[in-house]
Amino acid sequence: MNAIDLGPAMVGAEYEPFIVAEIGSNHNGDMDLCREIIDAAVEAGADAVKFQSWTEETLISEEEYQRNTEYADKKKHFGTLREMVREYQFTPDQHREIQQYCFDQGITFCSSVFSEQEADLLDDLGVPFYKIASMDINNLPLLEYVAGKGRPMVISTGMATLGEIEQAVKTVRATGNGEILLLHCVSVYPPDMNLMNLRNMDTLRQAFDVPVGFSDHTLGTSIPLAAIARGACFVEKHFTIDKDLPGWDHAISSNPEEMSAIVQEGKKIDRALGSTVRTVSQAEQDKRIQFRRSAIARRSLSEGQVLSKEDVAFKRPGSGIAPDEFQYAEGKELVEPVEEGHVVHWQHLNGTESI
Structure with missing residues (x-):
């Protein structure tokens, strides 16, 4: 339930x-x-x-009242048990x-x-x-x-x-x-x-x-x-x-x-x-570009060059080819140059816009 x-x-x-x-x-x-x-x-x-x-009658027995007639803690107990129950009922x-x-x-x-x-x-x-x-x-x-x-x-x-x-x-x-x-x-x-x-x-x-x-x-x-x-x-x-x-x-x-x-x-x-269902909020998805990494040219890359893993490092931002996608980009020919330190995008590669 x-x-x-x-x-x-x-x-x-x-x-x-x-x-x-x-x-x-x-x-x-x-x-x-x-x-x-x-x-x-x-x-x-x-x-x-x-x-x-x-009430005084419904909670406590006469025997219990007779047994509790005095308390050391006068702040918590102002009188006998019966007196307190009668006052507080x-x-x-x-x-x-x-x-x-x-x-x-x-x-x-x-x-x-x-x-x-x-x-x-x-x-x-x-x-x-x-x-x-x-x-x-x-x-x-x-x-x-x-x-x-x-x-x-x-x-x-x-x-x-x-x-x-x-x-x-x-x-x-x-x-x-x-x-x-x-x-x-x-x-x-x-x-x-x-x-x-x-x-x-x-x-x-x-x-x-x-x-x-x-x-x-x-x-x-x-x-x-x-x-x-x-x-x-x-x-x-x-x-x-x-x-x-x-x-x-x-x-x-x-x-x-x-x-x-x-x-x-x-x-x-x-x-x-929240929920036991694993979701990625739109707010987090929007953060991917800022926080995740992309392939970044280690050196200036020229048109016609075949892209290899030695040509790139993975750094922020996440707007380009992601690390887990690079296997699909490696070995493809660049159709336009990429400056050193700049993001490698899918459109830089021959016949490829995205995976």
Whole structure:
């Protein structure tokens, strides 16, 4: 499968990479901050902003809340786990408010879904596609339920074996939903470079015949751009307006300058990838005369002389007899003289205009 229709754009090998600014919970529960981040994503040229649709009840167990009541890193964690989840959860009203703001700003709203409840909410909102986070690639009941909505599925593959990815793809396809885009992902924040294995994108394409993108948790811009160079058609990267803000993900997120670089440089890389068919552009053909070599007279050549390889050197310009053509010119009689250092043309040879 070369491409799928995600709603706002066709995404695949023949199209520009679709760039998603992952706001996630970087809004910190503050809708004014959220709108500022959206504005910055629009300015940076992102195609979409993505959120995370979960609540205090649907994401984490009571046991986990009771186990996580205090953290040493007070900047990243302002209170207990329950307090942070309660503050950062994206309520249904906030979904609707921010979706409308995205529409007004001309950028696509999308979100990762973490439960059937949020799948229904996003379905009611008419999102163009569903995002499945890496943590849920083995959550087959959720995959089956979301796939049944009939919208395209973007599935991250962090922490997953090839067998688990195959199981997820089969589960979605069994519902009759074949609109799948897989994202190569490493679920470490941030990961070491030796963990990235960007060649895995080739493996996913070959194994499952689906478009493949990249969900990035590295610092900076080099790795998402490298992913685009390896054919990633969809790139998702955490995004903030200030990496120094308190909260879970700001420190590992891209800032507006980095997101702009991913968008702009990514488009250049995509255009430069071009085709697997070997062609010579007209622009390059026009350069042949300037850059290639021709037979040049080593000495003054007289009319009636038989041309030999000792009579010529091969130098610029390429307007005369080319080196790979000289075998057809050697042994022919000159019908007019050629001055030393001048190009030998086909019309200089007896009965020959060109090969």
